[in-house]
Amino acid sequence: MSAQIIDGKAFAASLRERVGAHAATFAEKAGRKPGLAVVLVGEDPASQVYVGAKGKATLAANMESFEHRLPADTSQDDLIALVEQLNADPAVDGILVQLPLPGDLDEQAVIAAIDPGKDVDGFHVESAGRLMVGREGFVPCTPLGCIMLLQDRLGDLSGLNAVVIGRSNIVGKPMAQLLLDANATVTIAHSRTKDLPEVVRRADIVVAAVGRAEMVKADWIKPGATVIDVGINRLAPAEGEKRGRLVGDVEFAGVKDVAGAITPVPGGVGPMTIAVLLRNTLVAAHAHEGLEPPEGL
Numbered sequence: 571m572s573a574q575i576i577d578g579k580a581f582a583a584s585l586r587e588r589v590g591a592h593a594a595t596f597a598e599k600a601g602r603k604p605g606l607a608v609v610l611v612g613e614d615p616a617s618q619v620y621v622g623a624k625g626k627a628t629l630a631a632n633m634e635s636f637e638h639r640l641p642a643d644t645s646q647d648d649l650i651a652l653v654e655q656l657n658a659d660p661a662v663d664g665i666l667v668q669l670p671l672p673g674d675l676d677e678q679a680v681i682a683a684i685d686p687g688k689d690v691d692g693f694h695v696e697s698a699g700r701l702m703v704g705r706e707g708f709v710p711c712t713p714l715g716c717i718m719l720l721q722d723r724l725g726d727l728s729g730l731n732a733v734v735i736g737r738s739n740i741v742g743k744p745m746a747q748l749l750l751d752a753n754a755t756v757t758i759a760h761s762r763t764k765d766l767p768e769v770v771r772r773a774d775i776v777v778a779a780v781g782r783a784e785m786v787k788a789d790w791i792k793p794g795a796t797v798i799d800v801g802i803n804r805l806a807p808a809e810g811e812k813r814g815r816l817v818g819d820v821e822f823a824g825v826k827d828v829a830g831a832i833t834p835v836p837g838g839v840g841p842m843t844i845a846v847l848l849r850n851t852l853v854a855a856h857a858h859e860g861l862e863p864p865e866g867l
């Protein structure tokens with residue numbers, strides 16, 4: 571049996587379409603477009619490409635994009651001063667500071683400086699706390715995109731066994747909370763987990779977010795399980811290749827013959843992250859104008 575391939579790219583395109591339509595309606599009511607500010611510190615080439623892609627998607631969704639590119643030797647004080655300037659700017663609804671930050675910049679301190687009402691990444695401790703206690707707030711884009719794909723495929727997740735591999739603040743922990751909120755039975759596995767393959771074999775839902783290329787193997791997967799691959803790893807170039815292939819944390823070639831459904835890399839979770847970022851920015855814009863939140867997103 572071969573798994574259904576979950577087309578995150580198509581799902582994300584449809585979400586971006588709906589967000590763009592809502593953004594146009596918002597602009598008529600508010601007299602301005604929703605605005606997203608992206609701050610990039612340093613010259614990491616992968617980050618530059620990624621920030622450029624976000625800017626394009628933002629404009630295509632009828633939103634304003636504000637890009638701030640700062641040199642790698644920017645001081646903590648200057649970076650926080652920029653964040654405070656963006657907090658005070660009424661044209662800016664969402665603020666994203668691209669991570670990781672270079673050098674000794676203190677990520678937690680920079681994130682703490684973001685107005686929680688503009689925290690469209692959902693990385694502020696206030697957003698994390700709200701998610702934990704079940705209050706409304708911004709949810710990190712990648713796990714929110716993953717739960718959308720899961721609910722689209724499986725409907726009700728009640729009682730399903732979900733195993734999240736990885737415990738980062740950005741993906742693993744909020745992912746587990748979202749699955750718990752959806753009434754799944756949740757296990758968070760990590761580098762110290764004993765007999766990881768055996769734990770994963772019990773899962774109806776596997777979310778792999780460890781950042782290790784092709785770590786999850788076919789014989790770890792319960793037949794028919796739904797596999798969400800959050801990893802984006804660039805392999806070393808093979809003979810004759812200029813750039814190495816992009817692979818996930820799951821060995822796709824093998825796992826696709828066992829799983830019931832699986833997200834590919836690229837074209838799975840990655841595009842969802844950007845679409846959800848735009849969705850969160852749209853929600854922030856409505857809150858800033860005192861408008862009812864948009865429906866059906």
Ligand SMILES: Nc1nc(=O)c2c([nH]1)NC[C@@H]1CN(c3ccc(C(=O)N[C@@H](CCC(=O)O)C(=O)O)cc3)C=[N+]21
Pocket residue numbers: 620666667668669670691711802816835836837838839840841842843844
């Ligand atoms: N504050 C912050 N928020 C982030 O959300 C954030 C961040 N920092 N730092 C970097 C990571 C990385 N990230 C990606 C999003 C989309 C794709 C994506 O769309 N990938 C495509 C293809 C990418 C390619 O071809 O290189 C895909 O998977 O199909 C990738 C990576 C968001 N991040």
